[in-house]
Amino acid sequence: MNDPSINPRETGFVRLDLQQLFGNGHPVILEIGSGKGRFLISTAIERPDVNLIGIEKSLHYHRVIRERVMKRNLTNIRLINHDAYLVMKEMIPAESIAEVHIYFPDPWPRKREQKRRIIRPEVLSEIERVLVRDGSAIYVTDHQEYFEAAAPLIEQRFPSERRIPGPGDAPRTNYEAKYREEGRPIYEIRFRKPLQSTE
């Protein structure tokens, strides 16, 4: 099957036409930091009526996901190996994404590195821009301090709901499976772009 990767180093950071990219107008789900691709692949199989874009900064993980997608002949996934903020800002059209998913992003616990965290104001602005009206997003972490810093930034901007995944919720990613097995607490917040503009 065709390579699912889009390489901005070759194409430049051009705005994507998602309808043309997938060959249909199905809703598009964006995942930031896909790791080994468990969420992308299981969602692509369970929901063939959606399209998925996985942005993963690590070339190693990007290649792991690409192999898995090609092996399974999944045609509703595209992969971009670059920084998610840049990709969203330059490549993703406004109001084009139905759901944004962020699972266990790097916590950058050191004070001087916290500016690299993916939950930061300029990234949230991009999430707000790319989501369709009434589109939703989810951020999940095991890192309490990161969650306590990030959740208020989300709550300032979006209608949101904090929750704690229970034993009935299947793990969505490899990190979630591993941490839940270890009995670590998991923190989750779901948020939404309002249907009506508040401006």
Ligand SMILES: C[S@@+](CC[C@H](N)C(=O)[O-])C[C@H]1O[C@@H](n2cnc3c(N)ncnc32)[C@H](O)[C@@H]1O
């Ligand atoms: C701790 S892992 C979690 C992987 C997966 N989401 C999971 O839950 O199993 C964080 C992932 O985010 C990726 N990542 C970190 N910063 C990123 C960024 N700015 N843009 C895209 N991916 C990023 C890392 O390369 C890594 O694969």
